[in-house]
Every structure is written in C-alpha cells, then in structure tokens.
Amino acid sequence: MTYRRLALFPFVFVALTATLAALAPPHLRGSVTQWEVDLSKVIGLVGMASAALAFDRGDYLRRGWGLCAACYLLLLGRDAVLLGAASLTPLTFHVARGVLVAVGNTCVVAGVWTLARAWSVAGLEHPGPRSARAAAVAVAVLAAVVFAGPTLLVDVRDLVDGSDLRLDGLASDLGDILALPVIAPVAFTALAVREGTLRWPWALLTSSLTAWLLYDAIYTVPDYFHALRTVAEQLHILAGAFACVAGLSQRKAVTEEE
C-alpha cells in the first residue's frame, strides 16, 4: 500500500463510522459510537505496535512507539473493565479503571516525549529560527492547558470535596496536558523531513495528536452543545486511525526495500 493511501485511510474510516453512528437508532447510538471508539483504539494499537516491532531491541524509536502502543492497550483494558462493571465491586471497578488509565497516560506521555525528542537525540536541529520554534511550543503548551485545564480543575475539585472519586479522569486530564504540547516538536520533525519518506509517520503522528487536541477542545464547550459531543467522538476515532497509519507508515519507511 502506498503512503498516500495510508494517509487517506483515517478519513475513509471516519466517514464510515460517522455514517454508521448517524444511521443507528437513537437508543443504540451511544453503544455504536463506543464500539467504534474501541475499534479505533484496536487499530491504533496494531499500527503503533507494528512500528515498534519494525525496530530492533535497543533502538530509540522502538521505545517511543512501544510506549504509545502500550497506552492504547491499557485504554482498551479500561474499556474492558467498563464492560465487566456489573461483576465487580465499586471499589475494584474504580481502582482498576484508575490504575489502567494512570499507567496508560504515563505511557503515552513518555512515548510521545520520546518520539518528539528523536530529532535532537539524532543530533540534528529543527528548521527555522529558534525564536519561532519556541513560540510554536509556547502556543502548543497554551492550547493544551486551555483545552485540557478546565476539565482537570473540575476533576480536582470533585476529588477534593469527595463528590466524585474519578482518578481515571484526573490521570487522563494530566496525560493530555503533558502529552499534547509535543505536537510542536513532532510537527517540526515532520517539517524537517518533508521531502523524505520519514515525513509520513511524523506528519500522520502530528495529525493524530491534533485530533486529540481538538477532541479535548470540544469538551471545554458547555454541555448544551450536545451535537458537538458526536463530533468529539469522531475526532477521538480519527486520532486512533491516524495513530494506526502513523505506525504503519513508520514500519514501511524502515523496512521497505528501495
């Protein structure tokens, strides 16, 4: 499969999932969307694991892609816990969810930071003036704080006053705030290799992180814009689909013969 076809896949996938969700009977729409989100996590896991396994043990990028794959695996585990909620005590349910999401978010933060640092670890400097790069990082940090910060504040408030012990929500918010600013260095890497085959994994990874950021952005909008929540879930699916093709294109770039 060509890189261009891989890059088109997330759009085709989301067109299908959005159509399926729209055609589903209203009482089933939530379940259908959750199934689609889980499917996007499965393909995200497959893509990122396949990228990690394209590298040898000890290779720098094996760690980065592997940690991101582990995040998708743990988030799927969290969703499996949701399915088995009826057979678990409330404490077991909350602890299992909290641990899976906390470890998953630790993995994604470590994973995306590892990937984002690849260019400097390689001993290269990103293109463009240093001041412009610093400004882009500052904008990405600001966007992550603005979009994920309000949810974090609400979750911390609920935890402090004891009204809701959702440790998984807290871990997820912190993960977003720490992981999303790396959009800037990942995008700079994509820009640096824009004429080579490595542009595909880096550009598609940037797209996945951007979809995550937009997903968070929608959740900062008040609840009464309910239609936006449907869009948010499709962005969630898009992020997983982009993660899948980012990983597959990374594998293709390092294993394909000339």
Next chain:
Amino acid sequence: MSQPSAATVADRIALRLGRYLGPHTARVAVKTFAARGLGRGPETLTRADVPAMTQALRPMLRTLVGKQRCEIVLQQILGDFGL
C-alpha cells in the same frame, strides 16, 4: 577509475540519506556530521573520508531509522564509493 570530486562525495552521501530525510535536510545532515565527525566542511570530503563519515552518521541514522536500516544505508554509501 577517477576519484570523485569533493562536492560529489558530499552530494552522493546526501543522495542516499535524501530518500529518508529529503534532499535539503540530507545536505544539512552531511554538513553537520562532516563538521562534527571530521571537523571540516562537506566541500572538502574525499573518498578517503567516506568510512569516517559513515561512522559520524551512524548514531543519527540509527536513531531515526533503526539499527538494521541504518547499516543497510551505510553499506550502500560505502558501496557507492567502491569501499
């Protein structure tokens, strides 16, 4: 066989890296690692410098494309110069 010109050595190394990094960044990488590994500009590179250049490029390539692909690319560069 005539020895390639200095410019050709840098350009031919960059050509191999260009597949992955793109031509512009490949030239920047050759310039960066010629300075870092040999302490000279890319225009001064000769065929005799190619083995040292491959050593200088190895950590960068290994980070970005992994050990296996890195060794393939370095062998191709050496092969291009009959080494």
